[in-house]
Amino acid sequence: xxxxxxxxxxxxxxxxxxxxxxxxxxxxxxxxxxxxxxxxxxxxxxxxxxxxxxxxxxxxxxxxxxxxxxxxxxxxxxxxxxxxxxxxxxxxxxxxxxxxxxxxxxxxxxxxx
Amino acid sequence: xxxxxxxxxxxxxxxxxxxxxxxxxxxxxxxxxxxxxxxxxxxxxxxxxxxxxxxxxxxxxxxxxxxxxxxxxxxxxxxxxxxxxxxxxxxxxxxxxxxxxxxxxxxxxxx
Numbered sequence: 001x002x003x004x005x006x007x008x009x010x011x012x013x014x015x016x017x018x019x020x021x022x023x024x025x026x027x028x029x030x031x032x033x034x035x036x037x038x039x040x041x042x043x044x045x046x047x048x049x050x051x052x053x054x055x056x057x058x059x060x061x062x063x064x065x066x067x068x069x070x071x072x073x074x075x076x077x078x079x080x081x082x083x084x085x086x087x088x089x090x091x092x093x094x095x096x097x098x099x100x101x102x103x104x105x106x107x108x109x110x111x112x113x
Numbered sequence: 114x115x116x117x118x119x120x121x122x123x124x125x126x127x128x129x130x131x132x133x134x135x136x137x138x139x140x141x142x143x144x145x146x147x148x149x150x151x152x153x154x155x156x157x158x159x160x161x162x163x164x165x166x167x168x169x170x171x172x173x174x175x176x177x178x179x180x181x182x183x184x185x186x187x188x189x190x191x192x193x194x195x196x197x198x199x200x201x202x203x204x205x206x207x208x209x210x211x212x213x214x215x216x217x218x219x220x221x222x223x224x
Contacts, residue, residue: 042217043200045213104156
């Protein structure tokens with residue numbers, strides 16, 4: 001089945017550690033996105049990538065980094081510079097940048113203690 | 114830049130109707146509606162393009178008022194399965210930009 005896979009579903013890390021969230025898609029989509037979801041805040045864009053080896057910052061990119069070495073993969077690293085990393089992270093993809101209908105993964109809930 | 118959704122939350126009994134609004138201060142190219150159930154991924158419902166016509170999905174429909182830069186989602190004869198949080202995602206300008214989502218409207222349908 002085609003889709004977007006995020007792993008793991010739950011992740012716990014100690015404060016000060018970097019952590020990488022995985023996002024893989026087999027939909028052959030060009031564009032991929034990372035959103036952060038906090039209660040009552042909706043979905044806020046962290047980074048997005050429209051083609052391989054290229055990505056742009058979203059509204060809340062500080063403390064995060066990404067890479068897009070392969071079309072199907074768009075991992076997100078939450079660095080120790082992120083002041084409040086505990087959140088629900090959603091990865092999404094769309095056919096092309098001009099067609100933003102997004103398909104979402106199941107999300108990763110990150111808890112930093 | 115984030116669109117404003119209203120109401121923030123609504124409780125309905127089965128069979129009742131509801132309207133959720135999404136407003137932007139920017140000129141919109143398109144509006145997308147998603148529904149998210151607790152702990153799950155948002156699911157795409159429909160897209161409305163500037164100049165396009167009203168769309169429908171089962172008993173859920175939506176409209177796009179270009180003059181007001183506002184979209185409304187209409188849920189008629191609500192069912193228990195409609196419960197969840199509804200988000201609008203907006204594209205501004207001429208499109209080709211990532212969606213900017215509103216804060217969501219929590220809809221609870223009770224028997």
